[in-house]
Amino acid sequence: MVPAREQKTGEEKLETMRHSAAHVMAEAVLSIFPEARFGIGPAIANGFYYDFELTRPLTPNDLPVITARINEIIAQNLPFIREEITKEEARQKFSDQPYKLELIDEIPEDKVSLYRQGGFTDLCRGPHVGSTGEIKAFRLVSIAGAYWRGDEHNPMLQRIYGVAFATREALEEYIKRIDEAARRDHRKLGRELDLFSIHEEAGPGLVCWHPKGATVRRIIEDFWKEVHIKRGYEIIYTPHIAKLGLWKTSGHWEFYQDYLYSPMEVEGEEYIIKPMNCLYHILIYKTRLRSYRELPLRYAELGTVYRYERSGVLHGLSRVRGFTQDDAHIFCRFDQLEDEVAGVLDLAMFMTDTFGFVNYQVLLSTRPEKYTGTAQMWQGATDTLERALTRKKIAYDIDPGEGVFYGPKIDIKFEDAAGRAWQGPTIQVDFNLPQRFGVACIGEDGKEQPVAMVHRTVLGSMERFMASLIEHYGGAFPVWLAPVQVTIIPVADRHIEYANKLKIELKDDGIRAELDDQSETVNHKIRQAQLSKVPYMLIIGDKEVSASTVSVRCRSGQQKNDILFTNFKESVKKAITDKDKEMAL
């Protein structure tokens, strides 16, 4: 009779069950708050919510009570009964439910459908499960405030979020995953490990890197520069503002205005803060006539750019308004393009591998509906990108028509230890800017030739990459990146002198060592260092002083005693040089 319903996919079935769970939760709330007014209660990803107007604010203590009521309703296995009535009848029925009345007014049809289970009837299009017993595994997870219909001019309602799954195992698995994600949340760890801060009074989305976070960033940047110089990049610096006219010439003002900050005025000229570094790289390229023999030129810059993002979408370090791109632009002949792209792919893989990421998804985006350049140029460049990917033996998917208007691109998303995907390296061919700015070279025949321009980053931005690193390692950075690599803990004051000597020796060898000489117990100091996720703690007592040894405690909890200090030092130096990827969580 109803084959469409029978053919539902697992995901559709889950959604229906989650929606039914919202109704059951509403019934439970109504039984506890008889004067409750109801907003809406949809299914969402992984679960459901319902918005209520109640006579008092809910607290987390309410959730177990509501949960118990829901479980009773589920146990009763009450059927969901559908009914159709006229809008006028509905207005009668919901006369004390102003939000429902508002919804009824907006329904274009003459009749509306209701769903009833037990003592609760809701205005609802459905569908629902057959009876409340079909709700298998749920958990109420949080309470939040939500304006009616998301409009801040409307009353603030109280929203209860729940999650629901087909089996108890699936629910547990999900809860474990979000607990793990919360534990690794870079905003939480950033605060706990004193890595960075964002200040409302200075502006949302603008990141201050504290000494410890800045240390990690500096090490990444130093490594980045070293690797780039070795691979033939030239590092440059360019300003953060430029005249508006430049962004009009480039087309940014026309196409990306929504992401640009409003202009500022200097001596009657309008300037904007740069949203990207490419134009300055072009200006440097163009300071003199370039011979084909000079190419490829690879200009790299750790360039800080500013783009407008609505404050609602800002998120820790991963979505910000000011960020430092590990940017580079390659100017090359078209016959060099394949080698250059292959080189960037190799570099991108090398960099992300070094930081401990092993799983990737690679996408090649091809010509969109609207594009600049000719179809032939696009075909040529896309073929070149494919050849480079094949040569580097990198598996990829094609994302048809998803290239930016100015050229085809390769995007690499890498996965962190918790399975979350991060936007990583990107390689984009650009047909637009070289044409708008007349970027060319003098060929072997003495004539002007067009030049290929490639935009690329291998980490993305320092901010987002740092977020991914924090979450990947759960804040326990590998030794080479750890802001503090060794904490030295003297057992008593008489051990401070020797401990200090060790600190100086470690520092002289470039190891970031700290001495904890506070008047606290050894256990307290170990706990402190453990919370700071310091890779090594050296416990120094009488035995260590007399034997020139150390007791080494790793943040994993392992401890080894009677290690010769020089041996310890050399092994730390080796771990740093080798960029050991130990995951010592």
Next chain:
Amino acid sequence: MVPAREQKTGEEKLETMRHSAAHVMAEAVLSIFPEARFGIGPAIANGFYYDFELTRPLTPNDLPVITARINEIIAQNLPFIREEITKEEARQKFSDQPYKLELIDEIPEDKVSLYRQGGFTDLCRGPHVGSTGEIKAFRLVSIAGAYWRGDEHNPMLQRIYGVAFATREALEEYIKRIDEAARRDHRKLGRELDLFSIHEEAGPGLVCWHPKGATVRRIIEDFWKEVHIKRGYEIIYTPHIAKLGLWKTSGHWEFYQDYLYSPMEVEGEEYIIKPMNCLYHILIYKTRLRSYRELPLRYAELGTVYRYERSGVLHGLSRVRGFTQDDAHIFCRFDQLEDEVAGVLDLAMFMTDTFGFVNYQVLLSTRPEKYTGTAQMWQGATDTLERALTRKKIAYDIDPGEGVFYGPKIDIKFEDAAGRAWQGPTIQVDFNLPQRFGVACIGEDGKEQPVAMVHRTVLGSMERFMASLIEHYGGAFPVWLAPVQVTIIPVADRHIEYANKLKIELKDDGIRAELDDQSETVNHKIRQAQLSKVPYMLIIGDKEVSASTVSVRCRSGQQKNDILFTNFKESVKKAITDKDKEMAL
């Protein structure tokens, strides 16, 4: 009779003579261009100028002709004759000289004075030398355009600049000095050595660092970071924009508005691009309660700031609109202030010494008329600065009342090889910001205590310091700073393979080596490397290939043959490690 004139100082006499030279030049121009109209012709530092309206543009070829006429007039030893007439008579006399008429209208007195020598009479207050023979040693140096009265709405006149001195020796000495200064001009060398560029279309005063200039900057920055970390500074990063409100709280909006860029708008909030880094350092300090035990905290940042300077005063790298300060802020207890200031002095001297500067002038600026804080606070801090200077055995002058309103300061000016003084390190105590932002710590007694805040830079800014380095070394950077340290020059194509092997070996050891494999003569390649001021050229021919040796040519012109390549490499590495200050000009 005229004792005042007799008592003139040497400088006043020179000024009078220079002014008379301007009149003589005007007479010479009039004799060549009878239809000339005259603007003004004052004495200036080192010489004089006169502005003319002529029927054709002057060219450098005109200068010898005018010079010859001036010499004739000097040889005639014509007397300067003063005369007073009424303004009405003057208007008659200068009826064909519109600029003079304008000047006459502005003279408040009824009578005006004229000076006449030979066939030329000028409206002039005087004084002048007795006769043209007293003009001893002059030279015409340049032609420039100049708007009448400096106003771009007025006609553009032609200005001839001359220099004049009391003796031929003094003139020659001066010419030699400006020739040397011109030869070392960082704008000229910056172009010739491909170090940086400034683009009118992007904005005046905004510097693009080309690969070679950026290499020097990067090495300076790396060294700077290394030294700061060793001395207990913590390096941080902060954004380039912040909400306007923060700059209102700090007082910058009130006191420095003329130097700030106009605000930009983001989501209804006004932001400005930061003119200084201090506020963000305060925000980081204030992210948690600080114990007296944590102090001193030394936050260091290579922070790029933007300040408005009129386009007329911008000058290469030394006066710009965007610059990177080698900034740091020290938060310490008042009983730590002397040690901290002494530490900064030590660091400042160490840094500038390392870069090869040996002569300094040190100024201590004391309390101005208007100040924040109490007279007692000023006295205490000024005494502390003096004690720190005395302790470091640094000779200094007091600049009374020249402190900034927020606290006393020490400024260090260093001298380059050509004797030019550069604004270098600065150390400022600040009583203002800690008070406005409530910067404090928790003392041993558990109560809140005020904290001393010190602003300091040791190089000033990367831009201005780079300008000083370029001029100090005349572009011939010492080996450790040279963008290219070694150029390898194969004599013939058959030597390229060996040359390339050497390049790779040098690069593997961190030496910036280049191979010049162009199809040019060895002499041409040597000339190229010489022009680029590369410290070492390796000439590779048959003998070198067979004996694993190199012929080393230094940019000084010295050449040594049959050097074992490993010996050469080790000596370059040593020069780099030791930061040899060789002045190989």
